[in-house]
Amino acid sequence: MPKDQLSRSMSRCFFCTLQEQDLLLRRAGIASYLRNMHQIEDQELVLVLSGLWNIAMTEPQDGELPSLGVFECMASLIERSVNDVDWLLSHQNIYIAYYAAHITGSYTINNAEYAVKAVDAGVIPPLLELLRGKMSWVEQRVAVRALGHLASYRTTFKAIALYEEEVVRLAMRLASTCLEVVYKMFVGVKDKKKRLRYHCDLLTRGVGLGDLEIENRKAEEWASQLQCWCLHLLSCFAIKGRSLDVMCKPEFLKDLSEMWGGLANGTSPSGIGLIRILCYSKIGRRSVAEIKQVIENLCNLSRSSDDWQYMGIDCLLLLLKDPDTRYKVMEIATLYLSDLIELRDIGGRSNIGEKIARVLLGDFKLRNSKIIMSNSVQRALEETWNLNIKKRMNEKTMSAEKLEEQRVLVALIKQQGNHSFELGKIQEAQLKYTEALELCPTRLKKERLVLYSNRAQCSLLLKDPDAAISDTTRAICLSNPPNSHGKSLWRRSQAYDMKGLAKESLMDCIMFINGCIKSEATKHLKIPYYAVRMICKQMDSTWLFKAAQSKTLSKRAETEEQSQKDDDLRIYQDKLPSLKISIQGKGFMAGLSATSQEPLHGNWKGRRNVDRAGGSGESFSNQ
Known part of the structure; x- marks a missing residue:
């Protein structure tokens, strides 16, 4: 049977095969289809793959497809997607790499046995091709998700670690740049005709297609997930003490302390989760302690109502307990942590305030002359001592009458x-x-x-x-x-x-x-x-793409103003052709050209100008 006729026959029969009552015939039919799926040229291929995706999403623990070669099939499909451009751009094959990587990640998310099968099937090299950016950020999202699952298990981590240096650097770069990329390539593209159609289809799954608000909301969620999955992959290495020197680069640590995750990923600790893992190591504490911006961000988190407040506290306490980093961070951390000494239970931890007080007062009464403290830190420690130690000791003997x-x-x-x-x-x-x-x-x-x-x-x-x-x-x-x-x-x-x-x-x-x-x-x-x-x-101020938007607008302003200067210069030159000829030989035009390259910065505002809250409407009086 000719190849194209065979592919059409297989496409039509696949869903019938899934309904086959005879178990042996069913398994044989599915296995045969999966073995040959990467060779199919039929336009129905994406429909079949979408069906497999739905099975993987709804029944990730069902072992039938993993046992019949689904991982080998997905690896072959991704490999062909990144290597065969003609095939990728024919029919609707542009969707295939996304679905194949997603299926791989869905089966391996909570199953170490399936993760081993996936590695043995050779899924890592093609997933790395997607991670390298051979297609787009949409495929990078599902690729890093799948790789993060494989790196989570002891049995499959070694297979990922074979590519450790490249994986870590790719994940770091992607975590730092993905928001800007998604904004530039999708959210910032206001003309829906200029957006990649297959991105819109995948983001909305056909619901609200053409509705920019729905597409942007979903893109924001996916961008946040992409960043969080990159950090999860990095955490798999950091928790084993791998590549710490690479992750502890100052610029990345600064980026990391700003990665909030937004409200789209409420269960992910985002940047603070990785920083805390790094603070468990000597090199991590030393690197974090050197960067004032990171310490200030940790301090602000520790004194907030964020769900990850306790992680900020954990990081600061780890830095304060280490003699090598204690006095590098104490000047800043003391002023923040001293406000928390009456904190009780938070994040599943009890008596947090007492633990903070003990760490802050660790050498307070030693009066070490080598320790130089500012007046504000000295006052904070004195107040902590009086409140946590001295005052409580005095109150132990206080009678009920005296208390009243x-x-x-x-x-x-x-x-x-x-x-x-x-x-x-x-x-x-x-x-x-x-x-x-x-x-x-x-x-x-x-x-x-x-x-x-x-x-x-x-x-x-x-x-x-x-x-x-x-x-x-x-x-x-x-x-x-x-x-x-x-x-x-x-x-x-x-x-x-x-x-x-x-x-x-x-x-x-x-x-x-x-x-x-x-x-x-x-x-x-x-x-x-x-x-x-x-x-x-x-x-508005904490919008996930706020920094990317500001950066894009700033670049656009520079480009527009530079273009205007160039236009003005050309008009000037056109009006004075004789002068242009006479001065070129004296190097004057070279000076004009150099001057025209100097960028001018515009004064750009945010998306909306909202008045500060808490003004004339506030009804709270003192108690």
Whole structure:
């Protein structure tokens, strides 16, 4: 039978074969089809592969297809896709590499046995071709996903490690550049006619085709996944202590500390997960400690309501416990961590605050003359010592009558502070709240929470966001559960906004809104408009492609202005042909040409100009 006739016959019969009741005939038919699938020239090939993809997605633990050669088939299809351009561009074969890599990843995601079969079938070399960018970012996404699964198992890691140097460098580069690539190649392409049709089809699976909003939303999700899968692959090497010197390059660590993952990948720790793995090693701690930007990002995370807050704390504690890195990070980390010493349980960990206090105070009383601390760090450590050690020791012998007496006195001073606040005497109120806090026993957690939160409101009005963040963080640590006190979350969200820390402001605002929705007393309350405004502003600022958009617009501005300068120069030259001739011999034109190459930077704004939230609509007063 001729080859094209055979392929058409096989395509028509494949789905019938899946319905065959005779098990032997069914298995023989499927095995035969999979062996010859990469040779098929029929336009129905993609339809069959889509059917296999659906089986792999819905029944990934079913061993029938893996036992009949599905991995050998997928490897052959990817190999032909990257090597046979004519075949790739015929019919609808452009989709095949994507589906083949996706099928491989779906079967190996939670099954070490299938991972071994896939490696034995030779899937790694063709997947690496896709990872190298032989097609596009869409295929890179599913390729790095599949390779990440194979690298996760002890039984198949060695097969990936044979390509370690290249895989690590490719994953690092892709993690750092993929958002810019996806924006430039897809999201930033506003004319839907200029977008690759097969990308649109795969992103939407035919639903909402042509709807730019749906396509962009899906592309954002896939770009985030691509970055997170690259980091997962790198983590598989880092956790085994492999290629640490390569991953610890300063520029990559800076990029890593900025990789948030956005809201599309809530289960992935993104950049912080890999940084924490690196901090378990000596070389990782040494490299991280040298970069101020990374330490500051870890500190901001540790004092946020992000789900991965505990990972930021873990990293800082690992750096502080290491004698070689402790004094490189202590100047920054102490000022942040000292606000968390009353934090209880978070991220499945208990008594976090006490652990932080012990690490911070590790050599505080040694008074080592070689240790040079700034006044602010010294004050933070003194306060930590007084609150965590001295004050608690004194309170152990305090009687119930004395405790009640202190509580009444604190309440009186707080009322005086509230009165001053209502009269607009903000600094006076702040001093009263400070006085009350100094007298308030540590066991009166609710009272201390309110005092910290009220003092933070004073700091906001006095335009001191750092003090407001410190006090709201202390109040939030005292809430039960942590990160649940609505007023403090909203006040810290405003303070972070004042400092331009959009991610931290967004997470606090989301937590604040969640609290409004869950509250029984405010079951019918609408979300405050000022919180909605803040959400809109910070969602815009933290948009996954924000940096890529800004970079693209900046380049476009430079190009347009350079083009305008060149046009002006040509017009000038055309109007003065005689002058042009007379001065060329003196090298004057060379000077003009050099001048015209100097770039001019435009003043570009973001996608939307949203007013800062937390203005005239805020209804919270002090408690």
